[in-house]
Structures are given as structure tokens and as C-alpha cells.
Amino acid sequence: xxxxxxxxxxxxxxxxxxxxxxxxxxxxxxxxxxxxxxxxxxxxxxxxxxxxxxxxxxxxxxxxxxxxxxxxxxxxxxxxxxxxxxxxxxxxxxxxxxxxxxxxxxxxxxxxxxxxxxxxxxxxxxxxxxxxxxxxxxxxxxxxxxxxxxxxxxxxxxxxxxxxxxxxxxxxxxxxxxxxxxxxxxxxxxxxxxxxxxxxxxxxxxxxxxxxxxxxxxxxxxxxxxxxxxxxxxxxxxxxxxxxxxxxxxxxxxxxxxxxxxxxxxxxxxxxxxxxxxxxxxxxxxxxxxxxxxxxxxxxxxxxxxxxxxxxxxxx
Amino acid sequence: xxxxxxxxxxxxxxxxxxxxxxxxxxxxxxxxxxxxxxxxxxxxxxxxxxxxxxxxxxxxxxxxxxxxxxxxxxxxxxxxxxxxxxxxxxxxxxxxxxxxxxxxxxxxxxxxxxxxxxxxxxxxxxxxxxxxxxxxxxxxxxxxxxxxxxxxxxxxxxxxxxxxxxxxxxxxxxxxxxxxxxxxxxxxxxxxxxxxxxxxxxxxxxxxxxxxxxxxxxxxxxxxxxxxxxxxxxxxxxxxxxxxxxxxxxxxxxxxxxxxxxxxxxxxxxxxxxxxxxxxxxxxxxxxxxxxxxxxxxxxxxxxxxxxxxxxxxxxxxxxxxxxxxxxxxxxxxxxxxxxxxxxxxxxxxxxxxxxxxxxxxxxxxxxxx
Numbered sequence: 001x002x003x004x005x006x007x008x009x010x011x012x013x014x015x016x017x018x019x020x021x022x023x024x025x026x027x028x029x030x031x032x033x034x035x036x037x038x039x040x041x042x043x044x045x046x047x048x049x050x051x052x053x054x055x056x057x058x059x060x061x062x063x064x065x066x067x068x069x070x071x072x073x074x075x076x077x078x079x080x081x082x083x084x085x086x087x088x089x090x091x092x093x094x095x096x097x098x099x100x101x102x103x104x105x106x107x108x109x110x111x112x113x114x115x116x117x118x119x120x121x122x123x124x125x126x127x128x129x130x131x132x133x134x135x136x137x138x139x140x141x142x143x144x145x146x147x148x149x150x151x152x153x154x155x156x157x158x159x160x161x162x163x164x165x166x167x168x169x170x171x172x173x174x175x176x177x178x179x180x181x182x183x184x185x186x187x188x189x190x191x192x193x194x195x196x197x198x199x200x201x202x203x204x205x206x207x208x209x210x211x212x213x214x215x216x217x218x219x220x221x222x223x224x225x226x227x228x229x230x231x232x233x234x235x236x237x238x239x240x241x242x243x244x245x246x247x248x249x250x251x252x253x254x255x256x257x258x259x260x261x262x263x264x265x266x267x268x269x270x271x272x273x274x275x276x277x278x279x280x281x282x283x284x285x286x287x288x289x290x291x292x293x294x295x296x297x298x299x300x301x302x303x304x305x306x307x308x309x310x311x312x313x314x315x316x
Numbered sequence: 317x318x319x320x321x322x323x324x325x326x327x328x329x330x331x332x333x334x335x336x337x338x339x340x341x342x343x344x345x346x347x348x349x350x351x352x353x354x355x356x357x358x359x360x361x362x363x364x365x366x367x368x369x370x371x372x373x374x375x376x377x378x379x380x381x382x383x384x385x386x387x388x389x390x391x392x393x394x395x396x397x398x399x400x401x402x403x404x405x406x407x408x409x410x411x412x413x414x415x416x417x418x419x420x421x422x423x424x425x426x427x428x429x430x431x432x433x434x435x436x437x438x439x440x441x442x443x444x445x446x447x448x449x450x451x452x453x454x455x456x457x458x459x460x461x462x463x464x465x466x467x468x469x470x471x472x473x474x475x476x477x478x479x480x481x482x483x484x485x486x487x488x489x490x491x492x493x494x495x496x497x498x499x500x501x502x503x504x505x506x507x508x509x510x511x512x513x514x515x516x517x518x519x520x521x522x523x524x525x526x527x528x529x530x531x532x533x534x535x536x537x538x539x540x541x542x543x544x545x546x547x548x549x550x551x552x553x554x555x556x557x558x559x560x561x562x563x564x565x566x567x568x569x570x571x572x573x574x575x576x577x578x579x580x581x582x583x584x585x586x587x588x589x590x591x592x593x594x595x596x597x598x599x600x601x602x603x604x605x606x607x608x609x610x611x612x613x614x615x616x617x618x619x620x621x622x623x624x625x626x627x628x629x630x631x632x633x634x635x636x637x638x639x640x641x642x643x644x645x646x647x648x649x650x651x652x653x654x655x656x657x658x659x660x661x662x663x664x665x666x667x668x669x670x671x672x673x674x675x676x677x678x679x680x681x682x683x684x685x686x
Contacts, residue, residue, distance in 0.1 A: 155334030158665045162624035163658050166646045171342055248510055252628055255512050256643055274516060275531075275632075278524045285520060289513030297508035304504065 029233065029309040039305025042298035049295055053113035061107055065092040068111040068265055072102030077281040097283050099270075109287055112265035117295070119181050119260070120247035126185025127246070128192055128239055132231065135196025136223045140204055146197075153190045161187070165249060169258040180259055184246050192238050199234055203227050233310035237303050244299035251292050267292045320677065324670045335662045336438070340382050343651050380407050388442060389433030408433075443656040448645070454652045458638065458660060464534055465637035467546070468630070469622045471557045476564025476618075481611070483565070484572025485604050491577065499569055506566035511625060515559045515632040522555060529555055532634040556633045560625050564618065571614065575607040582606070612676040616669030623661045 023031075033039060052060075061067055065086075075084045078098040085091050096105040138146040156164070164187060172179045203209065204227065212222050247267075253259030254268030262269060270288040277284045376384070384392065392406045436442035443454035487496040523531035535549050546553070579585065580603065588602045626639030634640070638657055645653035 151330055151334060154331045155338055158331055158620070158669070159335060159339070159658060159662045160620045160623040160627070160665065162627045163642055163661055166627065166643060167339070167342055167654060167658065169646075171345075244508065248508075251510050252512060255510075256628070256631060257647060268510075271513060271516065275519070278520055282520065285516055289510060289516065292510045292513065293508060296510070297505060300504050300508050 025233070025310065025312060029306070032309040033305065036305050036309065039302055039309075042301035042305070045294065046298045046302065049113060049291075049298075050117055053110050053117055057107070057110040057114070060110065064095060064104070064106075065090055066094065066104035066107045068103060068108040069263060070103060072098060074102065076100055076102045077277070077284075078102070079281075080283060096287060097281065099281070099284050100277065105283060105287065108265045108270065109267070109291060112267050112270055112288065113291060113295075115177055115260055115264060115266045116247055116250060116268070116292070119177055119184070119250045119266070120243045122181045123184035123188060123246045123250075124239055124242040126181065127188035127242055128235065130185070131189035131192025131238075132196050132228070132235060134189065135193040136200050136227055136231075138193070139197040139200025140219065140223050140227065149193065153193060156187065156190050161249075162252065165253055166256070166258060169253055177260060177264070180250060180253070184249055188242060188246060188249075192242070195234060195238065196231060199231055200227055203230055233306070237306045237310065240299050240303035240306060244296040244303070247292065247299070248296055317678075321670075321674055324673055328666050328670060331666060332663070335659065336386055337382070339655055339658050340385060341378075343655060344378055344381065376408060383407070384433075384435060384437070386437050387439050388435040388437030390436060391433070393430060393433040395432035438655070438659065443659075444652040446650055446653050448648050448650040448653070454656045457653065458641070458656050461636060461638045461641045463543075464635060465623075465626055465630070465639060468553070468556055468560060468635060468637060469619075469626060471553055472560035472622060472625075473564060473618060475557055475561040476568050477611075479561070480565040480568025481572050481608070483569040485576055485599075485607070487569065487573045488576035488580070488607075489599055496573075499573075503566040503570045506562040509562065511559055511562065512628045512632050514562065515555070515629060518555050518559065519632070532632075534635055556629050556635055559632075560622065560629045563621055563625060567614070568611065571611065572607060575610050576603060579603050579607045609676070609680045612679055613672050615672035615675065616665060619668035620661075620665045623664070 072084060072086070075082065075094070075098055077100065078084070078094050080097045081093070081095060082097060083091055083093045092104070094104050094106070096109065099105055099108065134149055138149045165183065168183045168187070169180070172183060209222060209226055212226050217226070250259055250266065251268030251271075254261075254266045255271050257269070257272055260266035260269050267288045271285065274285045274288075389408065392408050435444070441455055443458075445451040446454050446457055449457060483499050483502075487499045490496055519531050522529040530552050534552055535543055543549075584606075585598060585602055588598045593602075623639065626637060627643050628639070629635065630637045630640035631643050638660070642654065642657040642661075644650075645657065
């Protein structure tokens with residue numbers, strides 16, 4: 001049987017002290033991750049960004065007496081670390097300056113981060129759920145379901161993805177974060193399905209699946225208690241990379257005016273029209289893009305790091 | 317070979333149908349979709365209104381509407397005796413007359429015969445008229461923008477190959493060295509950078525600050541219709557080409573490196589080495605040439621990526637191509653144009669995939685056609 005050669009997942013490691021220690025793939029991966037500085041830094045940065053956007057922003061808004069919505073026409077395009085006295089005599093500090101309407105840039109960036117991160121994460125979860133479910137089912141059953149799903153995938157992937165997103169975004173009756181999440185999620189599953197389907201095809205021929213089938217386990221049980229756990233590493237790698245790509249997609253759509261719409265801030269729509277700010281406030285061009293870039297870069301690095309860590313053929 | 321090509325073309329037909337069904341449904345089911353946008357005046361007398369709607373086919377079942385859009389209605393409502401009135405029909409009404417010719421579904425309408433259908437359907441290249449450009453033929457509008465997109469797309473593809481491939485080869489030769497590591501980082505960076513932002517930053521630096529390159533557009537000439545030859549406006553091409561090529565550079569350099577590392581372990585490389593050939597000859601003549609073969613499979617995905625990227629790049633740089641046209645038409649809800657852009661893009665992608673499969677089979681002697 002061909003499957004025999006690909007079966008070993010756990011390794012026996014002989015430590016210096018001469019004891020043989022059996023380790024699961026997950027434990028080995030965690031150990032490798034602990035030594036992978038770049039991935040750890042990326043993880044830390046993403047966590048910090050998420051924390052600041054969701055929780056820290058409340059404190060920051062209060063400390064500098066700013067909020068993302070208030071318009072200050074007396075200080076548009078204010079430079080970094082400038083201040084101003086508000087109508088109610090209180091004073092505000094604009095750490096990253098203000099935008100074309102005098103709104104605080106830092107506060108907007110962080111509130112935008114909340115939306116961009118949420119959209120990316122939620123859409124990735126939807127895409128992943130659809131992708132994994134369809135991948136397992138098509139890989140396990142094959143036949144007509146497989147053909148139909150493959151046809152849908154071939155159709156969706158041959159339409160340039162941004163055009164597809166554009167049409168759907170334009171067609172959607174209401175444009176809010178929730179709509180955008182659904183649209184991105186419903187279109188982003190094709191790659192995952194292909195990957196999971198391929199994995200399932202190879203797992204389904206292994207002995208433990210055959211023996212599970214022999215003792216009468218239902219297909220549902222085999223798919224979700226025997227195959228799914230083996231896809232764990234693939235799933236978290238895909239999740240990290242998908243969140244990154246979907247944040248990029250959301251940013252592009254919002255930049256083109258078809259994603260998150262003002263007054264809600266997202267990193268993409270903050271750059272919309274920023275070409276006009278070249279002479280008056282470069283910070284308005286730099287920071288939103290930098291936020292997208294750093295977030296996506298870190299997520300991709302995490303994905304890469306996880307892939308290396310979970311690689312069963314890698315040597316320590 | 318011909319058999320293989322034919323088979324691939326036939327396999328593409330269901331996908332093509334999928335694309336038309338999917339995009340039509342999307343458009344037809346959208347609120348304020350193509351039919352609502354016909355803007356039928358509510359003050360029209362009911363009979364005239366009915367007639368207009370009939371001719372536009374908006375009250376037909378969606379399946380019939382799709383069929384009309386796909387194949388046209390000139391074969392559904394036909395005039396056989398040449399009097400300008402339809403007298404034979406298939407699936408759709410032709411009205412009726414006093415002599416009893418035609419289809420009598422709707423007698424309350426009065427004596428009325430519709431003219432024969434004049435739509436040819438997208439299958440024959442009839443995408444209808446644009447809403448935004450005062451009834452101009454969509455295909456003509458799209459056709460005017462294709463050269464600009466091809467110009468940008470081809471130069472980006474060439475740039476991607478010319479930069480990406482050597483980087484990949486060199487990274488593989490010096491595997492694990494600083495060059496390899498930095499190109500690995502470069503590839504991730506190029507993938508993660510939002511291209512519209514990269515475009516903005518480059519415009520800011522090279523256009524607004526240093527004043528070295530134009531900030532947008534395709535040509536310096538604003539008066540007149542002609543486009544000067546490409547060598548007179550090469551500076552307009554530099555920034556958009558680079559921005560559009562970043563994705564390709566990242567992908568090609570990584571892929572070329574992997575492909576090169578695959579090739580290194582082949583027997584013929586060892587043979588070449590043991591024959592006493594110089595290292596340079598072994599790497600480049602025996603290694604790189606074979607490592608290039610799998611790159612042929614990238615043509616299909618490259619076309620989709622370039623078209624998707626073009627939508628953004630062309631918008632930022634005000635490049636008068638298909639991508640920007642698609643974006644403005646989506647925003648302006650010019651549905652016939654959107655449909656045309658999507659379907660042309662999808663067909664180009666499908667052909668790209670088929671072409672790359674055939675190319676791959678042609679170049680690699682290990683692949684057989686049967």
C-alpha cells in the first residue's frame with residue numbers, strides 16, 4: 001500500500017540525555033515556532049495592533065481628547081503633534097495630525113483598524129468554513145459533487161477577482177461592513193477548497209480511515225472526526241494568509257469607493273482621494289497605507305512561519 | 317496536438333457558460349439592475365409602455381431574458397416576408413394582427429405587431445449600448461480601451477519576467493546566502509504591499525517631489541485624438557508598469573527559485589558536471605533552461621492577476637484602459653459595459669489557461685498528448 005510510506009507524522013527524538021521522547025507534530029511545531037524570531041515578532045505586532053485598535057483606542061481617545069468623527073474646520077491638515085482648543089474650551093492633541101476635515105488622524109487610523117481587522121478576520125472565517133467543508137466533502141466523495149464544485153471554482157477563478165468583487169459590491173443593496181464581510185467570504189473560499197480537497201484525497205486512503213470505515217463509522221464521522229483534525233495545520237496557515245489577503249481586498253475596494261463608505265473609516269477609504277493631499281499633508285497618504293502594509297506583511301510572515309513549523313519533513 | 321487543443325477548448329465551454337450565467341444573474345437580480353435602468357417613463361400610455369417593455373424583454377422569465385442576452389432575439393422574433401413586421405416567433409411574443417398571423421397572447425393590446433428582433437446577443441459580440449455614453453456600442457467603447465491595457469499589461473509581464481527570473485535563478489544558485497534571504501523578504505513585501513498605496517507613494521516621490529516622472533496619464537498630448545508612438549511617452553509607462561509588475565516579480569522570483577532547486581537534483585545536471593563543463597554552463601545552459609519550462613503554466617493566472625491589478629493601477633494613474641473603464645462603469649452602474657468588461661476579462665483568462673497548458677506540453681518533451 002502506497003499510504004504506508006507517507007503515514008509517519010510523529011517523530012521520535014533522542015535527546016542529549018539519551019531518553020527517547022515521542023512528540024506530536026503540533027508540539028514539534030510549537031517548539032520550532034518558539035525559536036522562529038521573525039514569526040514571533042510578526043505575531044506580537046499583529047496582537048499589538050489588534051489590541052490598540054479594539055481596546056487601547058478608548059484610552060488614547062480619552063488621553064488626547066480626540067475622536068474619529070469630530071470635524072475641526074479651524075485646523076485641517078494639521079501637522080503631527082499639533083494641538084488645538086475646541087469649542088467647549090477643552091484642548092486636544094493630534095499626535096498624527098488631522099485630515100482634510102480636521103478630524104484626528106490617529107483616532108481615525110485606530111478606528112479604521114478595528115473595521116479593517118474585523119472585516120478581514122470575519123470574512124476569512126466565512127471563506128475558511130465554506131472552503132474546508134466543501135474541500136472535505138468533494139475530496140471524500142468525489143464524483144458528481146466534486147465535478148459541480150470544480151465547475152463553480154473554475155468559473156469563479158476565471159473572472160478577474162477584483163472585477164468580481166467590484167460588481168458584487170456595486171450590486172449589493174446596502175454597503176456596510178457586514179455586507180462586505182459576506183461578499184468577501186462568499187468569494188474567497190476557492191483556494192482553500194482546492195487545498196483541502198487535495199489533502200483529503202490523500203488522507204482518505206490511509207489505513208486509519210480504512211479501518212474506521214471497516215468498523216462502520218458513518219461518512220460524516222470519518223470526515224469530521226478523522227479527517228478534519230489532520231487538516232489543522234493547513235487550516236491555521238490558510239487562515240493567517242487569508243486574513244491578510246482579505247484585508248488587502250477590502251482596502252482596494254474601499255479605496256475605489258465600493259467597500260466601507262465614509263463617515264466610517266477604513267484604511268482603504270482613508271486613502272481615497274489622498275492624491276489631492278500631496279502638497280498639504282503627506283501624513284494622510286503615508287500612515288493608512290503603512291498600517292495595511294504592516295498588518296498584511298505580519299500576517300503573511302505568520303503564515304510562512306507556521307508553514308515551516310508544521311512541515312513534517314523539516315529537520316530541527 | 318490538435319486533438320489536445322480541441323479537448324482543452326471543449327472543456328472550457330462549461331466554464332464559459334458558468335461565467336455568463338453567473339454574471340447575468342448577478343446583474344439581473346440586483347436592485348436597480350439593468351432593467352430598471354432602462355428608465356421607462358411612467359407617464360407613457362399603458363399600451364406604449366407595454367410595447368416598450370415587450371421589445372426590451374424585461375417582463376419575460378429570467379431564463380428567456382438570459383437567452384436573449386446570450387444569443388440575441390433576432391432568431392426568436394423573425395420577419396420572413398420582409399414587411400418589417402415579425403411573423404414567426406420562438407418563446408417570445410410578436411403581438412398580433414387582424415389577419416391572424418402571429419402570436420395572439422395579448423389581444424387587449426390592440427392591433428399591434430412588433431418589429432423583428434434586432435439584438436444579436438453577446439455570443440455574436442453584441443453587448444448592447446452603453447447607458448453612460450449616450451447609446452454608443454459597448455464593444456466599440458471597450459475596443460478603444462484595449463490597446464492601452466495591452467500596452468501596460470505586456471510591459472508589466474515582461475518586467476516581471478526580466479526582473480523575477482534572474483532573481484530566482486541567482487537565489488537558487490546562492491541558496492541560503494544573504495541574496496536568497498533578502499529576495500525571500502522582498503517577495504513577501506511585494507505581496508503584502510497594497511498596490512494602490514505603492515502607486516501613491518511612487519507618484520508622491522517621483523512625480524510630486526522629484527518631478528522626474530509624470531504623475532498620471534498615458535500621453536503628454538491633450539489635444540487631438542492620436543496617441544504618439546510608445547518611445548515618445550515611455551516616461552508615462554515607467555511607474556504604472558513597475559506597480560503592476562510587483563506581484564509578478566514576487567511570484568516569478570519565488571517560483572523560479574523553487575523550479576531551479578528541483579532541476580539541480582536531476583541526473584542530467586550531474587552528468588553535465590561530470591563531463592567537466594564549467595559551473596556557469598551547467599547552471600545556465602542545463603539548469604536554467606529546464607527550470608524555465610514550468611513558468612509556462614503561469615500565463616493563465618498571470619492574465620487574471622494583471623487584469624485585477626490593472627483595475628487599480630489604471631485608476632490610480634488615470635491610465636485610459638479596460639480596468640479603469642470597468643471601475644468607472646461599476647460605480648456609474650453602466651451595466652452593459654460592466655458585463656462586457658467582465659466577460660472579455662474572463663475569456664482572456666480562460667484562453668490564457670488553455671494557452672499555457674498547450675505551451676507547457678509543447679515545450680516539455682516529457683509530456684505526451686495522448
